[in-house]
Amino acid sequence: xxxxxxxxxxxxxxxxxxxxxxxxxxxxxxxxxxxxxxxxxxxxxxxxxxxxxxxxxxxxxxxxxxxxxxxxxxxxxxxxxxxxxxxxxxxxxxxxxxxxxxxxxxxxxxxxxxxxxxxxxxxxxxxxxxxxxxxxxxxxxxxxxxxxxxxxxxxxxxxxxxxxxxxxxxxxxxxxxxxxxxxxxxxxxxxxxxxxxxxxxxxxxxxxxxxxxxxxxxxxxxxxxxxxxxxxxxxxxxxxxxxxxxxxxxxxxxxxxxxxxxxxxxxxxxxxxxxxxxxxxxxxxxxxxx
Amino acid sequence: xxxxxxxxxxxxxxxxxxxxxxxxxxxxxxxxxxxxxxxxxxxxxxxxxxxxxxxxxxxxxxxxxxxxxxxxxxxxxxxxxxxxxxxxxxxxxxxxxxxxxxxxxxxxxxxxxxxxxxxxxxxxxxxxxxxxxxxxxxxxxxxxxxxxxxxxxxxxxxxxxxxxxxxxxxxxxxxxxxxxxxxxxxxxxxxxxxxxxxxxxxxxxxxxxxxxxxxxxxxxxxxxxxxxxxxxxxxxxxxxxxxxxxxxxxxxxxxxxxxx
Numbered sequence: 056x057x058x059x060x061x062x063x064x065x066x067x068x069x070x071x072x073x074x075x076x077x078x079x080x081x082x083x084x085x086x087x088x089x090x091x092x093x094x095x096x097x098x099x100x101x102x103x104x105x106x107x108x109x110x111x112x113x114x115x116x117x118x119x120x121x122x123x124x125x126x127x128x129x130x131x132x133x134x135x136x137x138x139x140x141x142x143x144x145x146x147x148x149x150x151x152x153x154x155x156x157x158x159x160x161x162x163x164x165x166x167x168x169x170x171x172x173x174x175x176x177x178x179x180x181x182x183x184x185x186x187x188x189x190x191x192x193x194x195x196x197x198x199x200x201x202x203x204x205x206x207x208x209x210x211x212x213x214x215x216x217x218x219x220x221x222x223x224x225x226x227x228x229x230x231x232x233x234x235x236x237x238x239x240x241x242x243x244x245x246x247x248x249x250x251x252x253x254x255x256x257x258x259x260x261x262x263x264x265x266x267x268x269x270x271x272x273x274x275x276x277x278x279x280x281x282x283x284x285x286x287x288x289x290x291x292x293x294x295x296x297x298x299x300x301x302x303x304x305x306x307x308x309x310x311x312x313x314x315x316x317x318x319x320x321x322x323x324x325x326x327x328x329x330x331x332x333x334x335x336x337x338x339x340x341x342x343x344x345x
Numbered sequence: 346x347x348x349x350x351x352x353x354x355x356x357x358x359x360x361x362x363x364x365x366x367x368x369x370x371x372x373x374x375x376x377x378x379x380x381x382x383x384x385x386x387x388x389x390x391x392x393x394x395x396x397x398x399x400x401x402x403x404x405x406x407x408x409x410x411x412x413x414x415x416x417x418x419x420x421x422x423x424x425x426x427x428x429x430x431x432x433x434x435x436x437x438x439x440x441x442x443x444x445x446x447x448x449x450x451x452x453x454x455x456x457x458x459x460x461x462x463x464x465x466x467x468x469x470x471x472x473x474x475x476x477x478x479x480x481x482x483x484x485x486x487x488x489x490x491x492x493x494x495x496x497x498x499x500x501x502x503x504x505x506x507x508x509x510x511x512x513x514x515x516x517x518x519x520x521x522x523x524x525x526x527x528x529x530x531x532x533x534x535x536x537x538x539x540x541x542x543x544x545x546x547x548x549x550x551x552x553x554x555x556x557x558x559x560x561x562x563x564x565x566x567x568x569x570x571x572x573x574x575x576x577x578x579x580x581x582x583x584x585x586x587x588x589x590x591x592x593x594x595x596x597x598x599x600x601x602x603x604x605x
Contacts, residue, residue: 081437128481135480147474153467155486157441176445177487179528180520182513186472201528231425232412232436 056223061277063093063325066247069212069276072099073122077208077243078106079215079236080288083131083296085228086111087216087249089284089325094120096324105210107159107235109288110304113137114321116149117313123150125208127159131305133298138308152187154178158205163235165207166242174202213243216285217270218293219263220248221256224275227267230291240274249281251293283329299339300332361585363540364389364603366558367497368593369585370538371452372397374495380404381492382414382435382449388602390452390497391421395597396589412436421598444484444491447531451488452495455537457510460551460572462534463517464489464496465510472512485514490521493533501539503571518550542566543582547575554579 067090070076080086091111101122104115108129115121117139129140143149154162157177165173174193179201184190193204215236218229226248228236240246248270259268284290287297287304307316320331361369371393375383383394383405395418398405406414409425412435419429435443443449456479457465467482468475488494494515498505513520521532537544537552545555553575554566563576585593593603 126481128483130480136478141478144468144475144478153472153481155482156484157444157487160438160441175487176490176528176531177441177484179486179490180513180516180524180532181482181486181489182467182472183482183486186512199526199528201526231434234437 056272058222059224059272059275059278060222060253061279063089063279063281066090066214066249066277066279067093067097067099069245069247070094070097070099070102073101074099074211075103075105075209077210077213077239078104078111079213079234079239080109080111080285081107081232081234082128083109083133083288083301084232085216085230085234085236085285085290086288087214087284088286088288089281090214090216090247090249090279091115092321092325092328095321105208107156108137108140110137110301113139116140116143121149123152125152125154125159127154127156131301133296134301134305138305142308153183154187155181155183158183158203160235160238161205162208163238163242165205166209167238168207169209170207172204172206175205176202178203178205208242210239210243211245213239213246214249215239215246215270216249216281216290218251218290219254219259220250220270220275220278221259222253222278223256224248224270224272224278225256225259225268226250226270226275226278227259227263228269229263229267229293230289233269237269237274240270243274245276246274247277247279248275249279249284251280251282251284251290253278253280281325284325286329286332297332300335303335361590362604363558365585365590365593366582367538367540368392368396368603369589370536370543370582371495371497372400372589374452374535374538375402375405375450378402378405378450378493380406380448382406382408382443384408384449384451386451386453387497387499388422388605389499392593392598392603393452395421396592399592399596400589406433408435421600421602441487444488447492449488449491450493450495452497453485453488453515455496455498455505455515457505457507458496458498458537458552459507459510459517460574461517461519462496462515462537462546462550462552463510463513463520464515465512467512467514469511475511482512482514486516489516489532489534490529491531493535495535496537498537498539501541501566501569503569506570506572506574508572518546522550541569542579544574551575556580556582558582559584
């Protein structure tokens with residue numbers, strides 16, 4: 056079987072300007088942040104981003120990478136709104152396709168199955184139809200029902216972050232909720248998985264149930280090991296959300312303070328990011344103990 | 346301080362607060378709901394759902410806000426990681442099937458509500474370039490066409506109760522009634538509970554005042570509502586019973602999150 060391990064820079068070489076990219080996770084939970092950070096270092100732009108959004112969306116919007124956002128919501132969970140997403144919306148910087156969350160799942164499911172659409176009751180009579188004038192409804196051939204015909208979402212490339220994988224691309228989630236990562240993988244032409252740790256195939260099921268193997272290599276193009284790679288979002292049970300750092304991220308969104316955040320944490324490579332985060336946490340701990 | 350103090354510092358003999366009146370009103374929305382998931386957004390609705398389960402509706406299911414249904418809920422505002430007893434696994438991917446099935450009843454928040462119960466949580470102003478981006482429509486369009494939805498509004502004001510909402514997220518009665526065919530037969534708006542009153546809908550689907558909270562005048566509600574609202578049949582919202590107060594103060598919310 057093929058060894059699909061690669062580096063972060065290998066992963067983002069598969070992204071070209073104008074592509075539609077999917078990002079797994081949910082809000083500020085198990086986001087492939089190391090890959091997103093690597094994407095910020097490239098010159099790709101005009102992306103259509105498909106996601107249950109969190110700080111991935113904020114960072115990409117702030118960096119001017121996003122032409123269009125297809126989303127169910129964008130939230131940092133413990134902070135209701137990502138400030139960069141909010142700024143992008145309020146300045147009219149991005150096109151949007153805002154869906155009801157259930158409709159968004161329907162669109163993903165249709166994409167997985169290569170259907171042109173799937174029916175959804177969600178969305179009927181709401182302004183989701185007004186905000187997405189391309190959406191059409193469809194009459195049931197069996198009774199007097201009517202549904203939104205939610206078009207299937209296909210992505211050129213998608214990124215997900217999992218706890219473990221083997222070198223062949225069999226991915227494993229160890230937290231309580233798989234979110235929709237397997238569907239992102241299956242609805243994409245190429246999916247790249249970042250993981251906390253790459254392990255032998257046999258050891259995947261030594262300490263976890265078989266049901267945790269939701270992402271199979273059939274849908275995975277590449278695997279990259281990025282310890283703490285979901286930071287500052289959750290990656291249970293390996294680590295929870297770094298709430299203090301997330302608050303720092305949100306508090307530095309204004310132009311004057313953002314430059315310092317960006318210089319320190321983003322204008323570097325992933326190892327540099329992790330080093331600076333560690334140093335920042337030590338500084339905070341010293342400050343708190345005074 | 347006289348009387349037995351709860352750990353939140355509220356003497357058990359103290360008369361009900363406005364928050365506690367709201368909690369009891371929220372709990373009443375799940376009366377006779379059956380064996381469904383009581384979905385509550387926000388502290389006061391969550392306390393209400395737990396109160397309903399401990400009193401008139403023990404068959405209700407409560408989630409930990411993440412992916413577990415809990416036969417014994419975790420401490421208020423916490424997930425299963427903080428305690429309680431898990432009775433079912435319902436990850437996000439299962440929630441949408443569950444709500445489509447109708448075995449759920451929600452109490453959601455609202456940034457705007459109009460006279461026919463259209464709700465907005467998406468954005469303020471023109472959605473193409475909003476003056477204020479909110480959290481997005483989230484599940485409101487789907488919830489409102491699949492099962493009963495009630496709203497809780499913590500501050501009754503003209504900013505919330507508007508003539509027309511900017512983005513219809515939760516579907517109102519006028520839109521549901523105008524829709525032909527059977528597709529919206531599960532649409533069911535219950536009540537809107539605010540810090541001043543309980544509102545429900547008249548025969549034409551328009552909001553009216555069902556009851557004023559003790560101490561609130563009809564004028565206060567009219568002045569703080571941005572459309573004409575009928576107060577002529579308003580009664581007074583019931584007070585929580587002593588047993589309900591004990592449950593709220595000692596068991597469900599001993600640290601007083603409902604007052605924040």
